Amino acid sequence: MAQHEHVRVAVIGSGFGGLGAAVRLRREGITDFVVLERAGSVGGTWRDNTYPGCACDVPSHLYSFSFAPNSEWPRTFSGQEHIRAYLERVADTFGIRPHLRLNHEVAVMRWDTEAFNWVIETANGSTIVADVVVSATGPLSDPKMPDVPGLDTFPGEVFHSARWNHDYDLTGKRVAMIGTGASAIQIVPAIQPRVGRLTLFQRTPPWVMPRADRAIGKAERWLHRTVPVTGTARRGLLWGIRELQVSAFTKYPDGLGLIESIAKAGMARAIKDPALRAKLTPSYRIGCKRILLSSTYYPALARPNVDVVASGLAEVRGSTLVASDGTETEADAIVFGTGFHVTDMPIAERVVGADGTTLAETWKGGMRSLRGATAAGFPNWMTIIGPNTGLGNSSMILMIESQLNYMADYLRQLKVLGAGTALAARPAAVDGWNDRVQQRMKRTVWNTGGCTSWYLDENGRNTTVWPGTTADFRRATRSVDLAEYDVIRAPATARPPTVVAQRSGGSRTPGGAPQAAQEPAAAPNAAPRAVPHAKNAGPDRPVTEEATR
Numbered sequence: 001m002a003q004h005e006h007v008r009v010a011v012i013g014s015g016f017g018g019l020g021a022a023v024r025l026r027r028e029g030i031t032d033f034v035v036l037e038r039a040g041s042v043g044g045t046w047r048d049n050t051y052p053g054c055a056c057d058v059p060s061h062l063y064s065f066s067f068a069p070n071s072e073w074p075r076t077f078s079g080q081e082h083i084r085a086y087l088e089r090v091a092d093t094f095g096i097r098p099h100l101r102l103n104h105e106v107a108v109m110r111w112d113t114e115a116f117n118w119v120i121e122t123a124n125g126s127t128i129v130a131d132v133v134v135s136a137t138g139p140l141s142d143p144k145m146p147d148v149p150g151l152d153t154f155p156g157e158v159f160h161s162a163r164w165n166h167d168y169d170l171t172g173k174r175v176a177m178i179g180t181g182a183s184a185i186q187i188v189p190a191i192q193p194r195v196g197r198l199t200l201f202q203r204t205p206p207w208v209m210p211r212a213d214r215a216i217g218k219a220e221r222w223l224h225r226t227v228p229v230t231g232t233a234r235r236g237l238l239w240g241i242r243e244l245q246v247s248a249f250t251k252y253p254d255g256l257g258l259i260e261s262i263a264k265a266g267m268a269r270a271i272k273d274p275a276l277r278a279k280l281t282p283s284y285r286i287g288c289k290r291i292l293l294s295s296t297y298y299p300a301l302a303r304p305n306v307d308v309v310a311s312g313l314a315e316v317r318g319s320t321l322v323a324s325d326g327t328e329t330e331a332d333a334i335v336f337g338t339g340f341h342v343t344d345m346p347i348a349e350r351v352v353g354a355d356g357t358t359l360a361e362t363w364k365g366g367m368r369s370l371r372g373a374t375a376a377g378f379p380n381w382m383t384i385i386g387p388n389t390g391l392g393n394s395s396m397i398l399m400i401e402s403q404l405n406y407m408a409d410y411l412r413q414l415k416v417l418g419a420g421t422a423l424a425a426r427p428a429a430v431d432g433w434n435d436r437v438q439q440r441m442k443r444t445v446w447n448t449g450g451c452t453s454w455y456l457d458e459n460g461r462n463t464t465v466w467p468g469t470t471a472d473f474r475r476a477t478r479s480v481d482l483a484e485y486d487v488i489r490a491p492a493t494a495r496p497p498t499v500v501a502q503r504s505g506g507s508r509t510p511g512g513a514p515q516a517a518q519e520p521a522a523a524p525n526a527a528p529r530a531v532p533h534a535k536n537a538g539p540d541r542p543v544t545e546e547a548t549r
């Protein structure tokens, strides 16, 4: 039989989630791991999205790892190239390069019920065996193109915002921009000055608030470099403000009316034409869709070379684009800013669980996991930025770091249980967690605000956003509650795995304290117990291979 590389942990993806997982593994003293990356470099969505104007709408001092503060951010909202460079530096500083397997796209990963490990086949023909898989492929990795009839008849250039064709010169061209999401509102002001004519196909107007972007001066950077606590304080302030906003989104959406007035005032300042203002004014509660931040979007729309078609792209007839309302537009190029496969994560089709079912089949009625991480039927497998871990108003890096705490504890628990064991999320625990999340979701602006968004799946269930503060999620993922898992052990002979230890009852509410748990059922040959929880990592120092071996 062929010998395959066998590792303790395989991390899939090398964006913020995958690199963060890799750093955390090394800090936990685990060096027997690989990071499988389908592209030729690290960076995830910040590598793939190179469209003009691409930047983060979360302030940089919050949109970075707590263990890798960066005093050198050039702007309050830094651009894609700086975020990508930051991730490259993280890979270097924390000794992640030796673990990287670039150009290793996962074709399929299967749980082997006999050997009790994951067998991962990559598109380049290699096979890697891993005891544990940490899937960090992210929700924004696979571009979504709408199925527009006649698109294949278009003679011009067509590309997606996340696959920008830099070889195509837009200068003087008639460009159709499809969509008005976070990507499109950055692209529009960036390309408007050089295109001949820009036609924006707006299916739903977004709420747009001003973005207080500015350069961070030398003195400010010097201060953060020489007195690091000032950077920490800045991060803390940015975090605290956003935490205070959460209850408006989750409990009191009517209170968001005031924010709508600010957004409308910003629009009125930039757009003098009442007809255009009417087209651009949303009819749903602010926050229902992601609130977009830009101080240049509305001014760009007011320019004479821009048209807004208040209707979606419905059909293409050669070089004529037809909107749902019948408006016809001639174009040389179409740019799709139509988002990503979020609620139908393509990686789920490639994960095959204990009974041969794929994760996509398991998630057919909607994505569901335990604490955003694990899924019933998929032992020793977890995901970073899984179901209901998204945020409407703060930094996803905070959520990722919470999930890394959970991952670290999961691996500690497995170590205590010994070789040949796996933790399998109990279906009742998964259901309980999701029921409680959905219960909390009922009052939120995402569910009640009167819009349709990619936060909701095709069944109208919100499987993407976390209905609480980041502190709530930090508490809910501090450690693994073994009551929520079956501890299964590899069979001595060829037979399905048997449950050797199981705790019944007891689970924590989302963001809440543990509910009363029943005593663990007596286990014949295993005694699962929580291992002491390590303190979270503090401010970082460079980590080298030698330092953590």
Ligand code: NAP
Residues within 6 Å of the ligand: 055, 056, 057, 058, 140, 146, 161, 178, 179, 180, 181, 182, 183, 184, 201, 202, 203, 204, 290, 311, 312, 313, 314, 337, 338, 339, 340, 452, 453, 454
């Ligand atoms: P998105 O938010 O999913 O927006 C897709 C847009 O395409 C929507 O406006 C949608 O309209 C529109 N659309 C789809 N089909 C259409 C059609 N046939 N005709 C016209 N419009 C159509 O995608 P995105 O802008 O790429 O953003 C995705 C996510 O990426 C964001 O929510 C955010 O999480 C992230 N992102 C973040 C930043 C950042 O600064 N942090 C920047 C960019 C992206 P409807 O609204 O009617 O559905």
